[in-house]
Amino acid sequence: MTSERRQLIRRLFLSTSGFLGFSLLAFFCIVALCAPWLAPPPAGRDPYLMPVVEWSPNPQPPSSEYIFGVAGKRNIYYGVIWGTRSAFRVGITVTVISTMFGLLVGAVGGYFGKIVDEVLMRITDIFLAIPFLVAAVVMATILGPGLDNVIRALIFFSWMFPARLIRGNILQIKEEQYITAARSVGVNHVGIIVRHVLPNSIFPVLIQASMRMGSLVITAAALSFLGIGARENYADWGGLLNYARNWMLGGGGEVLRYWYMVVFPGAAMVLFVLAWNLVGDALRDVFDPRLKV
Amino acid sequence: MFFYIARRLLFLPLTLFGISLIIFFMFMRLSPEQRVALYITSPERLRGDNVERLIDLHGLRDPWHIQYGRWMGNVVRGNLGWSNVGKEPVYSAIMRRFPYTLELALYSALPIIWLGTWLGTLSALYHNRPLDHTLRISAVVGWSFPDFVFGFFVLMIFYSILGWFPPGTLGAEADAVVKSSQFRSFTGMVTIDSLLNGRLDVFIDTARRLAGPVLTLTYVGFAYILRIARSSMLEVLGREYIRTARSKGLEEKVVINKHARRNAMIPVATVSGQTIIALLGGTVIVETIFNRVGIGSFMATAAQQLDFASVIGGSLFFGVILVLGNLLVDVSYALIDPRVRLD
Amino acid sequence: MSVMDNYILQVHGLQVTFTDIERNEIHVVDGVSFSIKQGETLALVGESGCGKSVTSLALLRLLDGNGRIRGGNVLWQGRDILSLPLREVRSLRGREIAMVFQEPSSALNPVYTIGDQITESMLRHQKVSPAQAKKQAEEMLRLVGIPEPRKRLEEYPHALSGGMKQRAMIAMALSCRPRLLIADEPTTSLDVTIQAQILELIKELQKRFHMAILLITHDLGIVANMADRILIMYAGKVVEEGNKQDIFRRAAHPYTRGLLNSIPRMDQAKGTFASIPGTVPDPAHFPEGCRFHNRCGEFTETCLSEPGKIHLENEHFVLCHYPLGQKTLGCRAK
Numbered sequence: 028m029t030s031e032r033r034q035l036i037r038r039l040f041l042s043t044s045g046f047l048g049f050s051l052l053a054f055f056c057i058v059a060l061c062a063p064w065l066a067p068p069p070a071g072r073d074p075y076l077m078p079v080v081e082w083s084p085n086p087q088p089p090s091s092e093y094i095f096g097v098a099g100k101r102n103i104y105y106g107v108i109w110g111t112r113s114a115f116r117v118g119i120t121v122t123v124i125s126t127m128f129g130l131l132v133g134a135v136g137g138y139f140g141k142i143v144d145e146v147l148m149r150i151t152d153i154f155l156a157i158p159f160l161v162a163a164v165v166m167a168t169i170l171g172p173g174l175d176n177v178i179r180a181l182i183f184f185s186w187m188f189p190a191r192l193i194r195g196n197i198l199q200i201k202e203e204q205y206i207t208a209a210r211s212v213g214v215n216h217v218g219i220i221v222r223h224v225l226p227n228s229i230f231p232v233l234i235q236a237s238m239r240m241g242s243l244v245i246t247a248a249a250l251s252f253l254g255i256g257a258r259e260n261y262a263d264w265g266g267l268l269n270y271a272r273n274w275m276l277g278g279g280g281e282v283l284r285y286w287y288m289v290v291f292p293g294a295a296m297v298l299f300v301l302a303w304n305l306v307g308d309a310l311r312d313v314f315d316p317r318l319k320v
Numbered sequence: 321m322f323f324y325i326a327r328r329l330l331f332l333p334l335t336l337f338g339i340s341l342i343i344f345f346m347f348m349r350l351s352p353e354q355r356v357a358l359y360i361t362s363p364e365r366l367r368g369d370n371v372e373r374l375i376d377l378h379g380l381r382d383p384w385h386i387q388y389g390r391w392m393g394n395v396v397r398g399n400l401g402w403s404n405v406g407k408e409p410v411y412s413a414i415m416r417r418f419p420y421t422l423e424l425a426l427y428s429a430l431p432i433i434w435l436g437t438w439l440g441t442l443s444a445l446y447h448n449r450p451l452d453h454t455l456r457i458s459a460v461v462g463w464s465f466p467d468f469v470f471g472f473f474v475l476m477i478f479y480s481i482l483g484w485f486p487p488g489t490l491g492a493e494a495d496a497v498v499k500s501s502q503f504r505s506f507t508g509m510v511t512i513d514s515l516l517n518g519r520l521d522v523f524i525d526t527a528r529r530l531a532g533p534v535l536t537l538t539y540v541g542f543a544y545i546l547r548i549a550r551s552s553m554l555e556v557l558g559r560e561y562i563r564t565a566r567s568k569g570l571e572e573k574v575v576i577n578k579h580a581r582r583n584a585m586i587p588v589a590t591v592s593g594q595t596i597i598a599l600l601g602g603t604v605i606v607e608t609i610f611n612r613v614g615i616g617s618f619m620a621t622a623a624q625q626l627d628f629a630s631v632i633g634g635s636l637f638f639g640v641i642l643v644l645g646n647l648l649v650d651v652s653y654a655l656i657d658p659r660v661r662l663d
Numbered sequence: 664m665s666v667m668d669n670y671i672l673q674v675h676g677l678q679v680t681f682t683d684i685e686r687n688e689i690h691v692v693d694g695v696s697f698s699i700k701q702g703e704t705l706a707l708v709g710e711s712g713c714g715k716s717v718t719s720l721a722l723l724r725l726l727d728g729n730g731r732i733r734g735g736n737v738l739w740q741g742r743d744i745l746s747l748p749l750r751e752v753r754s755l756r757g758r759e760i761a762m763v764f765q766e767p768s769s770a771l772n773p774v775y776t777i778g779d780q781i782t783e784s785m786l787r788h789q790k791v792s793p794a795q796a797k798k799q800a801e802e803m804l805r806l807v808g809i810p811e812p813r814k815r816l817e818e819y820p821h822a823l824s825g826g827m828k829q830r831a832m833i834a835m836a837l838s839c840r841p842r843l844l845i846a847d848e849p850t851t852s853l854d855v856t857i858q859a860q861i862l863e864l865i866k867e868l869q870k871r872f873h874m875a876i877l878l879i880t881h882d883l884g885i886v887a888n889m890a891d892r893i894l895i896m897y898a899g900k901v902v903e904e905g906n907k908q909d910i911f912r913r914a915a916h917p918y919t920r921g922l923l924n925s926i927p928r929m930d931q932a933k934g935t936f937a938s939i940p941g942t943v944p945d946p947a948h949f950p951e952g953c954r955f956h957n958r959c960g961e962f963t964e965t966c967l968s969e970p971g972k973i974h975l976e977n978e979h980f981v982l983c984h985y986p987l988g989q990k991t992l993g994c995r996a997k
């Protein structure tokens with residue numbers, strides 16, 4: 028049993044996507060942890076507010092001083108480094124809270140079944156009927172700017188996915204248990220959920236969560252990009268891209284001149300999301316029994 | 321089949337009611353002063369100390385259920401308030417922009433579903449061989465690309481370097497043609513109307529401008545379909561009826577294209593609804609980047625300028641469109657799967 | 664074996680392996696040999712997991728993607744199916760050799776009508792028009808005892824009961840008048856009363872079409888009723904072979920005895936045998952020597968070495984160090 032599990036974990040790390048994904052994640056963790064040394068903030072200031080380094084509002088291409096260039100009077104390198112922390116903060120907070128809430132809703136629906144389940148699932152469907160980004164835009168507009176409000180908006184519209192997953196698992200297991208329950212006596216359903224359903228659903232939930240992590244970070248960045256996410260000048264990849272917007276759209280044929288405003292924060296974001304997706308992919312390959320062979 | 325669709329239709333008003341409630345409770349967090357814009361039909365009324373009077377008039381301090389009823393009454397009559405961004409009532413602002421967004425969504429949905437299904441099937445047929453690995457990697461990478469990052473790359477490459485796909489909805493000349501009195505509008509979708517009017521130049525202009533956004537949405541969206549098509553094809557290929565088909569001596573081509581494909585398409589049909597949902601969300605970003613007219617860019621601008629009436633009207637509209645779209649998907653699903661059809 | 668017999672199918676030393684997730688090759692079928700005469704019924708018997716289905720699929724090269732045939736040959740009228748081009752194997756499938764599977768609900772494609780699935784193989788193998796094929800299909804459905812055949816042609820599998828589905832499967836398999844029918848547990852998933860009807864139907868059609876049958880089952884009760892000759896399989900090997908009388912009256916292998924003892928007590932649903940302790944070993948860990956030794960009542964140390972094939976009487980062979988009921992050890996067969 029344990030050796031089997033160890034083997035699964037070995038396969039997880041040795042698969043191409045698992046190896047790449049975990050390495051990338053480790054890299055981002057290190058960047059986030061070492062941010063104060065990689066990009067020292069000015070003493071006594073909130074490190075998440077990107078300090079002004081230039082007085083001219085014009086973007087500047089990478090130089091020896093500002094290796095990723097300057098945008099909106101701010102050092103892009105500084106924003107990319109500290110933005111890693113914002114990305115982790117949004118991704119992890121939203122995923123953890125929405126997963127827990129989703130687990131609760133799904134478990135209640137799956138456990139009680141019948142009308143409770145029907146009602147909860149209808150509600151879930153309704154929440155799913157508004158495009159995620161559109162819903163987040165409305166919510167963020169109403170709540171006002173700030174990363175915390177972005178997090179709230181995202182939680183509000185992402186608990187449905189784990190809820191559905193866990194409900195499906197519970198219904199399936201209930202069906203199986205029904206057969207054995209007929210043979211044995213006195214089955215405690217709560218006990219079954221805690222002892223059988225949750226452990227069995229851990230991997231599907233984890234797989235889904237890591238896949239969702241990517242799209243959450245993208246959506247949060249999209250809000251900042253649109254100017255309704257994190258506060259202005261907050262260290263956040265989407266916010267950095269927001270600087271690029273005006274220059275690129277107004278810049279006519281000169282879009283290419285400002286490549287660095289997109290490429291560096293964009294690359295950070297793509298790699299970050301890619302890392303989570305690769306991890307999710309590897310998890311799925313190893314743990315999803317349907318796709319074995 | 322009948323009951324299946326009847327059931328869906330029965331839930332339709334319920335879902336719409338739910339959506340309106342969610343949106344209602346979201347905007348109830350706004351102050352009455354901010355909410356006034358949702359009720360008025362022209363901006364003159366907002367002048368001076370009228371605001372307080374309007375709040376009283378529309379009962380914006382009443383209990384929530386009364387306010388909800390009143391708001392719904394307005395919404396049903398097509399009064400979604402005044403749009404500061406559009407400088408016109410929200411409803412007509414949305415209706416004027418809808419064809420552009422629909423056009424973009426339609427042109428993107430087709431390649432997403434077609435490409436995703438085709439490549440996903442290919443990937444499954446070459447399971448664990450180099451082609452499969454290549455396709456999976458490009459799918460994961462595509463899936464990881466935020467549309468705004470990819471959109472910028474498309475702008476850089478296809479506009480700045482190659483000069484092929486300019487941003488915007490229409491060039492100045494084409495725009496003048498479309499706005500002229502000789503140009504008759506049939507659908508509101510410029511690609512179709514220009515052909516019906518025999519203006520190939522307008523068609524080419526608008527098609528070039530559509531290409532960039534379509535490319536962006538396609539690249540970001542096909543990955544999901546690919547993944548579903550691949551795994552469902554793999555699953556179907558392991559089914560016993562595939563073995564039965566082979567045991568009858570059928571050519572491999574027939575086994576795959578007839579017996580496997582149709583079954584594998586069932587999950588793809590279910591998620592294509594979700595894909596279109598994501599696609600409509602994506603128009604918010606893509607229309608902004610490519611500077612296009614549409615509900616997405618309308619909502620984005622409105623959100624930045626705190627034009628609440630427009631944001632809420634837009635989301636309500638998206639919700640309704642999606643519910644109707646999903647109904648269509650469900651019906652098409654029933655057409656593929658006889659088990660559902662005959663229920 | 665003698666040359667004079669008119670065998671239509673001869674299998675020699677068939678070896679099948681599967682590759683598992685860790686890329687190990689696992690021997691699932693290990694040197695299986697048998698032959699089938701024109702018009703006879705050969706039963707392949709053993710508990711679940713012995714390798715019966717794998718053997719039958721290998722005959723027509725229908726193994727899953729991770730399965731490989733590692734040796735042996737399958738002679739169909741003198742030609743080795745295993746070395747024919749796939750194109751020619753395909754033209755044999757369904758036309759000369761047809762198959763019926765265990766679970767009709769999953770063996771029929773849910774999204775095509777019964778009629779479509781039956782006419783499909785006729786259109787593939789015979790020069791008939793779609794209209795003719797449909798007519799023949801209707802005839803076939805009538806022949807297998809499906810009421811209102813014309814209406815059924817237009818129906819989807821899920822609209823039929825399990826027994827009716829299996830009848831449709833049989834109609835489909837026999838639509839091109841094959842000379843050999845491979846029936847892999849054709850009644851295991853059906854109710855007992857329906858089982859009997861289906862078996863009766865198969866017997867009747869066999870007479871009518873003069874075809875041979877390879878009947879795979881774990882139920883010796885069925886075998887008594889249907890088979891001419893019997894092949895007992897255990898853990899990827901044939902452990903005993905003989906005609907029906909030899910096996911039922913003079914079973915020599917302890918495993919066969921165990922199977923016979925458990926006929927009335929058999930648990931239909933699981934295909935396990937009450938009187939034999941333990942379960943079929945996993946192919947990745949077959950025991951050394953005689954593969955049955957860990958479940959055998961006659962176990963001695965000798966059983967840890969590989970047993971040889973022993974010729975008992977005319978066509979009765981056994982693979983055992985201590986064949987039961989034999990006063991002296993028979994002469995070893997080649």
Ligand SMILES: Nc1ncnc2c1ncn2[C@@H]1O[C@H](COP(=O)(O)OP(=O)(O)O)[C@@H](O)[C@H]1O
Nearest residue numbers: 681691710711712713714715716717718727946
């Ligand atoms: N595609 C496969 N991959 C790996 N192992 C398989 C595969 N198909 C069958 N097996 C294994 O081969 C053995 C024999 O299976 P089978 O021939 O189906 O047994 P039965 O005698 O019940 O028909 C079993 O242990 C089974 O697990």
Ligand SMILES: [Mg+2]
Nearest residue numbers: 715716847848
């Ligand atoms: Mg079997």
